[in-house]
Amino acid sequence: MILAEEPDIEVVGEARDGAEAIRVCEQRRPQVVLMDVRMPGTDGIDATRAVTALDGGPRVLVLTTFDLDEVVYDALQAGASGFLLKDAPEERLVTAIRVVADGGSLFAPSVTRRLIEEFARRRPRAPAGLPGLTERETEVLRLIARGLSNAEIGQQIFVTENTVKTHVARILTKLRVRDRVQAVVVAYETGLVTPG
Structure with missing residues (x-):
C-alpha cells in the first residue's frame, strides 16, 4: 500500500x-x-x-x-x-x-557505526594497504568510512560533489566492491581506518 x-x-x-x-x-x-x-x-x-x-x-x-x-x-x-x-x-x-x-x-x-566496527572486529585481516588507490582516493575512502556524504566530502576536500562521485566510482571499481558500505568494510579490514 x-x-x-x-x-x-x-x-x-x-x-x-x-x-x-x-x-x-x-x-x-x-x-x-x-x-x-x-x-x-x-x-x-x-x-x-x-x-x-x-x-x-x-x-x-x-x-x-x-x-x-x-x-x-x-x-x-x-x-x-x-x-x-x-x-x-x-x-x-x-x-x-x-x-x-x-x-x-x-x-x-x-546500527550503522556499530555494524561496521563489529564487522571489522570479527574479520581482522593484516593491514595490507590499498594498492591501486591514489592518495586522493584513499583520502575520500577515509571520509566515506567516517560516514560523510558526497556533499560533505566535497566541502571537506574543496571539490565539487560530482568530483567526489567520480572518486567514489573509481574506488568501488578498484576495490571490486558493490557499494559504499562494502568499501568501508574493506577500509576497516585493511587497517586504513580503525574502530573508534
Whole structure:
C-alpha cells in the first residue's frame, strides 16, 4: 500500500517465504527486493544470498524487527545493500528503496557505526594497504568510512560533489566492491581506518 502511492516505484511481485522470493526474483527480475529476515523455510538471509548471486541479481533491502548485531552482520555478508527496521517511518522506507535502486546503501541509523566496527572486529585481516588507490582516493575512502556524504566530502576536500562521485566510482571499481558500505568494510579490514 505504501509503495503503490509512489509513481516511480512498481511492485512486480510478492512472496510468502524465502524459497518463493528466490523464484519470484528469477522470473520477474526486480531491481530491489524488500526482504524480511524471519520467514518459514528458507530464511531472509539465505534468500538474500541466493538472489544477490543471480546474474544481474537485485539489490536487497532487509527489513526486520530486530537490530541485533548478528542479524545485521549476516545480512551484509549475504550481500544486502540496506537494512531497515520495520518501525522506520514510511518516507524512510521509500527513500531507502530509491537509494538502494540507485546503487547506494542505506542502514538504519541505530546500527550503522556499530555494524561496521563489529564487522571489522570479527574479520581482522593484516593491514595490507590499498594498492591501486591514489592518495586522493584513499583520502575520500577515509571520509566515506567516517560516514560523510558526497556533499560533505566535497566541502571537506574543496571539490565539487560530482568530483567526489567520480572518486567514489573509481574506488568501488578498484576495490571490486558493490557499494559504499562494502568499501568501508574493506577500509576497516585493511587497517586504513580503525574502530573508534
